[in-house]
Amino acid sequence: MKDIKYILFGIVFGILLTKAEVISWFRIHDMFLFKEAHMYLIIGSAIATAAISVLLIKYFKVKTLDKKEIVIDSKALNKGTVIGGVMFGIGWAMTGACAGPIFAQIGVGEWAAVITLIGAVFGAYLLSVTKFRLPN
Numbered sequence: 001m002k003d004i005k006y007i008l009f010g011i012v013f014g015i016l017l018t019k020a021e022v023i024s025w026f027r028i029h030d031m032f033l034f035k036e037a038h039m040y041l042i043i044g045s046a047i048a049t050a051a052i053s054v055l056l057i058k059y060f061k062v063k064t065l066d067k068k069e070i071v072i073d074s075k076a077l078n079k080g081t082v083i084g085g086v087m088f089g090i091g092w093a094m095t096g097a098c099a100g101p102i103f104a105q106i107g108v109g110e111w112a113a114v115i116t117l118i119g120a121v122f123g124a125y126l127l128s129v130t131k132f133r134l135p136n
Helices: 004-019 025-032 038-060 079-095 099-107 113-133
Strands: none
Touching (some): 025 038, 079 113, 099 113
16 A cells, blocks of 8 residues: 555556647657657657756755665666667557556557557566677
8 A cells, every 4th residue: 555656646647648648649650750749849848857857856865755865877878778769769659659658558448559568568578688698
């Protein structure tokens, strides 16, 4: 029961994604064809919000709800990051979903998103068993 806050946050986040039409395959399709700016504006506002949040977390030394220090490590750009990003983009364009919207799509009855979820879980598993071979 102590984790109810995460479930409630997930429900609110799913409603937000649905209302913003971020889970719409057609919106994502039009974004990749450069037909409309809807998704670019949402992604841009998310990037701005995240950047400001990270700066505030670092400046005020914000702690987690469990009173642990939040450490945000820098990550180097490498070939694996670029390849992974391209693979993610291709999957996103094909399925119309990245990690968050998959559950919202399932929640609104888009049952084809179950296949996307299976693919995402399989991809995460594949990474876990091949990570030792990838460049740092």
